[in-house]
Amino acid sequence: MQDKYGRIIDYMRISITDRCNLRCRYCMPEGIRFIPMEEILTYEQILVICRQAAALGITKYKITGGEPLVRRGCSELISKLKQIPGVEQVTMTTNGILLKEALPKLLESGLDGVNISLDTLNRARYQEITGFDELPRVLDSIETAAGTALRVKINVVLQEDVNLEEWQSLAQLSRVYPVDVRFIELMPIGSGRNQKAVSNDWLLAQMRRQYLGISLDDSVHGNGPAVYYQIPGFLGMIGFISAIHGKFCQSCNRIRLTSTGEIKPCLCYKDTVSLGEAVRAKDAGTVRALLEKSVADKPGMHCFEELSHVTEEHKMAQIGG
Ligand code: SAM
Ligand code: SF4
Numbered sequence: 470m471q472d473k474y475g476r477i478i479d480y481m482r483i484s485i486t487d488r489c490n491l492r493c494r495y496c497m498p499e500g501i502r503f504i505p506m507e508e509i510l511t512y513e514q515i516l517v518i519c520r521q522a523a524a525l526g527i528t529k530y531k532i533t534g535g536e537p538l539v540r541r542g543c544s545e546l547i548s549k550l551k552q553i554p555g556v557e558q559v560t561m562t563t564n565g566i567l568l569k570e571a572l573p574k575l576l577e578s579g580l581d582g583v584n585i586s587l588d589t590l591n592r593a594r595y596q597e598i599t600g601f602d603e604l605p606r607v608l609d610s611i612e613t614a615a616g617t618a619l620r621v622k623i624n625v626v627l628q629e630d631v632n633l634e635e636w637q638s639l640a641q642l643s644r645v646y647p648v649d650v651r652f653i654e655l656m657p658i659g660s661g662r663n664q665k666a667v668s669n670d671w672l673l674a675q676m677r678r679q680y681l682g683i684s685l686d687d688s689v690h691g692n693g694p695a696v697y698y699q700i701p702g703f704l705g706m707i708g709f710i711s712a713i714h715g716k717f718c719q720s721c722n723r724i725r726l727t728s729t730g731e732i733k734p735c736l737c738y739k740d741t742v743s744l745g746e747a748v749r750a751k752d753a754g755t756v757r758a759l760l761e762k763s764v765a766d767k768p769g770m771h772c773f774e775e776l777s778h779v780t781e782e783h784k785m786a787q788i789g790g
Contacts, residue, residue, distance in 0.1 A: 470525050470764045478764045480529045480693075480723040481522055483515060484789030485543065487728050489536040491564050492600035493588075495626065495661050497535075497786035499600075504787075509728045512546045514748045516553070518726060521757040523555035525764075527724075530559045531584075533789035535728070538567040548578035562586065562624065562790060566603050568610035572617060582620035584651075585611055589632045590639065598631065615646040622649045622708070627667040636672060637679065643705030651695050651708030657773050658736065659784035669711040673698070676707065683707075694720060718770035724763055725789060732763040733788065737771035739780040 470478045487504050489497055510518075519530065530550060537543050543561075550559050560582040561575070568575075568585065575583070587607055589595050595604040614621045625639050636652070643650040654666040676683055682701040694717035695708035711717070725733040730748055731741035742763040747755035772778040781788075 470527070470761065472764050472767045474719075474767075474769050476719070476721055476767075477526075478722055478724060478767070479527055480531070481519075481527050482531045482533050482723060482725045482789050483519075484533050484535065484726065484728045484787075485510075485512075485515065485537050485546065486535040486540040487787045488539050489534055489564070489786055490539050490566055490601070491536065491603070493564075493586075493598060493786075494600075495628070495655065495664070495785075496659060497784055498660060501784060501786070504729060510730050510745075510748065512542060512549070514730065515546065515726070516549055517748050517751065517753060518730070518744055518756055518760075519550055519556070520553055521753055522760055523553045525757065525760055526555070527760075528555060528557040530556065532559065532561040534563075535786050535789075536564055536566070537561055538563050538571050544571065544574040544578040544580070547575065547580050551579040558582075560584065560620075564599075564603075565607040565610040565614075566601075569606070569613045572610075572613060572619075576617060576619065580619065582622070583614055584622045584624050585614065586624045586626075587611070587639070588626055588628075589635055591632075591635070594632060611642070611646065611648070615648050621646070622651055624651050624653055626653050626655050627672070628655060628664060629667055633667060636675065640676070640700075640707055643707060644700070644703045647704040649697065649705045649708050651710055653710040654713045656712050656736065656785075657776055657779055658781055658788070659786075661785070662776065662779075666713045668714045669709040670714050673709060676700075693723075712771070713773055716770065716774075721767075724760075724767070727788065732760065734763050734767035735771055736788065737773055737779050737781055738768060739782060740766070742766070 558581045562584040565585040592604045680700045686697045686699045697706040730745035
């Protein structure tokens, strides 16, 4: 599908649950109220939507949450998604806690890649950021996933006064393992609203000082806005996703499906197009028309630099990142 700004929309992120086994402070604060289970789309309903999306040219899908691996049957969903004609790629983003155990089934399902979120290599700090002492399990999952055929990426959000000085040790994961380490600028969603994002321009300048041979890699890596750099001797690359200091809206290729069946055309605004009623009525024609409408109505750009214009009030855990 092409939107009114000429952008090709061929990628959909699917949040399959708003539940999570962590409580990352900037994403899912304590006291958050969960959506009643009866309002969450069933896998069959998600597949009804994806069949229409694939027919409209959405070829790439990311399974997200909350934490997708806390919902039972996630790999069966992926396997069915992969069988839909027109679906070329299905990947997942996870906090990694349940990943190691889930890997055999995920590999069988045909999953193409996995992004693992990790903001620190310090066990006490991990507990401070996420609320749980789970760092060893996540590291174990990273090591195991890196040894499979899956494409593995590590997603890092740096925060001043929290984990900023760890950028180098986190980047080193891509020296030790064949994984890309991507630094994502904190967006003003949820409690991210109360903090200034660490600038990826600043971070790249630090890396240039530290790694003299660092160079831009302009091959296509994935579905998104990450810009990649190669460091000599590293097995993986370093990626920068600079939503705040490197606005990339002109190349935006995505829509988001929430766990309750809302299509979100842009992360920054609360506006959604609801597929819930049509999908519950098994009305595939209306689902397709609403998907087309959501792309037609997609805003030209976000306004994260102007906080008073950001209308999204949900937390990232309810949207899926
Ligand atoms: N639970 C899974 C995980 O952690 O990867 C999937 C959902 S999580 C919402 C997806 C990603 O969003 C994580 O990498 C997390 O760090 C990121 N995230 C959450 N809040 C954010 C914010 N305000 N700005 C930028 N990234 C954020
Ligand atoms: Fe859960 Fe992922 Fe949000 Fe952390 S970032 S609270 S793991 S949804």
